[in-house]
Amino acid sequence: MYLYFMKPTTLKEIADKLNISTSTVSKALKNYPDVSKKTKDLVNDLAKTLNYKPNAFALNLRNKESKTIGLIIPEIVHHFFSSVIKGIVSEAEENGYLVIILQSNESYELEKKQIDLLLSQQVDGILISLANNTDDFTHLNEVIAQDKPLVMFDKIAKLVRCSKVIIDDRKAAYDATQHLIDSGCKKIAHFRGPHLAQNAIDRFLGYKKALLDNHLPFDESLVFFCQCDDDSFEEGVQNAQQLLKDHNDVDGIFITNDLIAIGAISAFNKLHIKIPEQIAIVGFSNWLMSAVISPSLTTVDQPGFLMGKTAFKQLYKEIKDRKANRPILFEEIILPTFLIKRASTKHRD
Amino acid sequence: MYLYFMKPTTLKEIADKLNISTSTVSKALKNYPDVSKKTKDLVNDLAKTLNYKPNAFALNLRNKESKTIGLIIPEIVHHFFSSVIKGIVSEAEENGYLVIILQSNESYELEKKQIDLLLSQQVDGILISLANNTDDFTHLNEVIAQDKPLVMFDKIAKLVRCSKVIIDDRKAAYDATQHLIDSGCKKIAHFRGPHLAQNAIDRFLGYKKALLDNHLPFDESLVFFCQCDDDSFEEGVQNAQQLLKDHNDVDGIFITNDLIAIGAISAFNKLHIKIPEQIAIVGFSNWLMSAVISPSLTTVDQPGFLMGKTAFKQLYKEIKDRKANRPILFEEIILPTFLIKRASTKHRD
DNA sequence: CTGAAAGCGCTTACAG
DNA sequence: CTGAAAGCGCTTACAG
Numbered sequence: 102m103y104l105y106f107m108k109p110t111t112l113k114e115i116a117d118k119l120n121i122s123t124s125t126v127s128k129a130l131k132n133y134p135d136v137s138k139k140t141k142d143l144v145n146d147l148a149k150t151l152n153y154k155p156n157a158f159a160l161n162l163r164n165k166e167s168k169t170i171g172l173i174i175p176e177i178v179h180h181f182f183s184s185v186i187k188g189i190v191s192e193a194e195e196n197g198y199l200v201i202i203l204q205s206n207e208s209y210e211l212e213k214k215q216i217d218l219l220l221s222q223q224v225d226g227i228l229i230s231l232a233n234n235t236d237d238f239t240h241l242n243e244v245i246a247q248d249k250p251l252v253m254f255d256k257i258a259k260l261v262r263c264s265k266v267i268i269d270d271r272k273a274a275y276d277a278t279q280h281l282i283d284s285g286c287k288k289i290a291h292f293r294g295p296h297l298a299q300n301a302i303d304r305f306l307g308y309k310k311a312l313l314d315n316h317l318p319f320d321e322s323l324v325f326f327c328q329c330d331d332d333s334f335e336e337g338v339q340n341a342q343q344l345l346k347d348h349n350d351v352d353g354i355f356i357t358n359d360l361i362a363i364g365a366i367s368a369f370n371k372l373h374i375k376i377p378e379q380i381a382i383v384g385f386s387n388w389l390m391s392a393v394i395s396p397s398l399t400t401v402d403q404p405g406f407l408m409g410k411t412a413f414k415q416l417y418k419e420i421k422d423r424k425a426n427r428p429i430l431f432e433e434i435i436l437p438t439f440l441i442k443r444a445s446t447k448h449r450d
Numbered sequence: 451m452y453l454y455f456m457k458p459t460t461l462k463e464i465a466d467k468l469n470i471s472t473s474t475v476s477k478a479l480k481n482y483p484d485v486s487k488k489t490k491d492l493v494n495d496l497a498k499t500l501n502y503k504p505n506a507f508a509l510n511l512r513n514k515e516s517k518t519i520g521l522i523i524p525e526i527v528h529h530f531f532s533s534v535i536k537g538i539v540s541e542a543e544e545n546g547y548l549v550i551i552l553q554s555n556e557s558y559e560l561e562k563k564q565i566d567l568l569l570s571q572q573v574d575g576i577l578i579s580l581a582n583n584t585d586d587f588t589h590l591n592e593v594i595a596q597d598k599p600l601v602m603f604d605k606i607a608k609l610v611r612c613s614k615v616i617i618d619d620r621k622a623a624y625d626a627t628q629h630l631i632d633s634g635c636k637k638i639a640h641f642r643g644p645h646l647a648q649n650a651i652d653r654f655l656g657y658k659k660a661l662l663d664n665h666l667p668f669d670e671s672l673v674f675f676c677q678c679d680d681d682s683f684e685e686g687v688q689n690a691q692q693l694l695k696d697h698n699d700v701d702g703i704f705i706t707n708d709l710i711a712i713g714a715i716s717a718f719n720k721l722h723i724k725i726p727e728q729i730a731i732v733g734f735s736n737w738l739m740s741a742v743i744s745p746s747l748t749t750v751d752q753p754g755f756l757m758g759k760t761a762f763k764q765l766y767k768e769i770k771d772r773k774a775n776r777p778i779l780f781e782e783i784i785l786p787t788f789l790i791k792r793a794s795t796k797h798r799d
Numbered sequence: 800c801t802g803a804a805a806g807c808g809c810t811t812a813c814a815g
Numbered sequence: 816c817t818g819a820a821a822g823c824g825c826t827t828a829c830a831g
Contacts, residue, residue, distance in 0.1 A: 109596070111808060112808070112810095121818085122819075123809080123818090124811080124817075124820095125817055125818070127810060127811085128811085128817090131810085135817085136817080137816060137817090140817085154569070154570045155570075155808085155809070156572070157572045158507065158511040158514070158516065158572060158807080158808075159511055159807075160808085161823095162507040162510075162511050162807090162808085162809080162823050162824070163808085163809055163810060163822085163823055164810090165507070167507070169550070177532050177535050177539065178532045178533050179532075183526050183528075184527050187526045187527050187553060190553055191555075199550045199567070200551055201548045201550055202539055202549055203539065203543065204536060204539055204540065215543075218543075218548070221503045222518075222548060223505070247458070334738075334742065360738075367742060370744070389683075389709075389739070390739035390742060390743075392683075393683065393712055393739060394739075394743065395719070395743075460824060460825085461824070461825065461826095462824075462825095470802085472802090472824090473803075473804095473826080473827080474801055474802070476825070476827085477826090477827085482827095484800060484801085485801080486800055504824085505823085505824050507824075507825095508823075508825040508826090509825065509826090511808070511809090511825080512806085512825055512826060513807090513825095
């Protein structure tokens with residue numbers, strides 16, 4: 102059925118068999134107006150029977166583009182990020198682009214190396230969500246210096262001059278905290294993410310502002326730091342236990358991600374602390390399992406799939422603008438979030 | 451700091467500035483023995499100051515390889531598959547390979563199109579886990595006909611002649627069912643995956659064999675089919691309710707994946723059916739949340755990260771063998787699984 | 800030790 | 816309507 106070792110057909114082979122030049126073959130295949138119908142038919146027929154496919158490497162070299170973009174993600178095994186990946190990959194495919202995926206493992210060093218890799222691979226553009234400890238942006242500025250389109254999403258650096266696709270972390274956190282206050286909480290703790298991560302900072306600020314706006318005291322000792330790494334669940338357990346020791350009158354916690362929140366719930370369940378009666382909990386991200394845990398978790402829905410699609414669309418726009426020598430406008434696109442009220446907080450509806 | 455529009459340096463530019471030929475520049479950069487130390491130094495210095503990076507498109511064309519592989523996955527947002535992706539991407543990067551990721555969305559049509567895409571993009575090899583409804587393998591045979599390395603993992607087709615990385619689904623299912631029997635279950639149901647999926651078939655066969663080996667009757671009406679798509683949780687809920695209606699004396703269920711199992715647990719919890727006392731449950735895959743649900747789920751741990759690493763290693767080996775004109779041996783690599791006993795089944799330890 | 804030439808597979812401005 | 820030539824950026828066998 103299949104020829105063994107079917108070596109790919111080239112333009113030259115078609116030209117030789119037809120006794121015409123490769124130029125004419127090329128033009129016939131691309132349906133140039135100045136090639137005779139007869140020649141076109143001959144070429145197209147033979148191309149079909151020989152299963153001709155243009156050599157992508159030659160095209161890349163000639164066109165100086167590969168229709169491939171690079172994607173750097175801190176952690177692939179993560180419900181939110183995998184949704185983003187799915188959004189990017191599907192939107193890219195619809196527009197004829199392929200996606201090279203790389204994982205920074207939350208390491209600045211790796212992230213830097215991967216940017217270099219993608220640059221030397223000559224991808225047409227780069228999509229990135231930063232590692233938590235990235236606080237030097239020269240690698241990103243190098244991308245910009247090479248005039249290569251760059252779009253950041255979710256975990257961004259405000260200072261880098263490029264388009265960004267984000268959610269309003271501060272507002273989402275504010276609303277989440279406000280919901281706890283509205284449901285009667287008076288002493289609300291916060292489990293936050295790492296010092297440097299912009300979204301951890303913004304969520305913290307939203308939490309703090311909600312307290313102050315409601316004339317509740319802000320108490321630094323109620324804020325616990327989390328690494329947000331593989332051990333998030335365990336961090337939730339530990340912090341919940343510690344919190345209880347330090348402040349046994351806390352009646353609400355706003356937690357920077359669902360997995361940590363689930364760790365906390367599990368710890369409280371074990372200690373027979375009633376949720377939400379004694380302590381109400383709000384998470385962040387709306388992971389699959391937050392609906393499934395008992396009690397189910399009130400959380401902020403973060404539109405991962407949409408974020409992926411939007412980030413690719415913006416990158417694609419910039420790729421096209423650059424090719425057409427149109428001016429590039431950097432945009433900051435803010436996607437809506439909303440609070441999903443479930444059993445871990447008190448409310449009526 | 452950065453030159454605006456830093457156009458990449460070429461060999462020719464270096465050659466011109468130094469008044470030597472591009473051949474010599476190329477050889478100097480590659481440290482050929484027949485280039486004088488003096489020339490090498492001059493070239494290397496200038497290359498460094500001009501930040502020379504070889505043009506990847508030109509290299510690809512010349513070397514007929516791109517150091518890039520393609521990966522087709524049925525569903526990216528899935529704990530097991532995202533672990534596999536992570537394993538593949540990290541192992542590939544360590545060996546200087548980049549990974550293009552594509553999602554078939556469990557669709558044969560898309561899968562076929564994506565194979566063509568990867569082939570025309572001239573990736574150096576392809577890694578694939580099949581869509582559930584793929585029962586025609588011509589697209590895969592085309593890869594093989596083009597002498598392009600191909601490795602299948604997890605969801606494979608037995609008939610396709612290529613290397614495979616899998617687990618022993620039949621044995622894992624057998625052991626899971628045996629565990630239910632050992633813990634005292636007498637009437638065990640099975641929630642299985644789709645008709646065509648090889649691993650669904652194998653898990654079903656393992657379940658059936660365990661029953662027969664233990665002289666328990668096999669009853670077809672105790673086997674429920676699941677799509678295993680986005681709505682797995684809901685499928686678990688539905689099937690659990692139906693099962694209870696049809697056979698209220700069932701005392702154990704072996705379920706083909708954790709998310710469906712969690713749906714079932716949630717349904718039983720709501721109906722105040724005691725797990726494991728009235729019905730014991732075993733899942734499959736060891737998703738994050740299976741440890742976290744209440745009661746925690748006994749399940750089969752499936753080594754996703756290791757499977758990803760192993761699949762890439764095998765592909766890499768075949769790429770190298772092909773380049774060296776060594777004969778290719780197709781291997782079937784079976785990775786170990788083990789049963790994680792938790793609160794959803796009765797046992798002592 | 801250095802360089803001219805050919806070639807990887809394609810496209811396109813130009814000549815005829 | 817067709818084709819020779821140049822070029823994308825590199826490498827390497829060969830000549831000197």
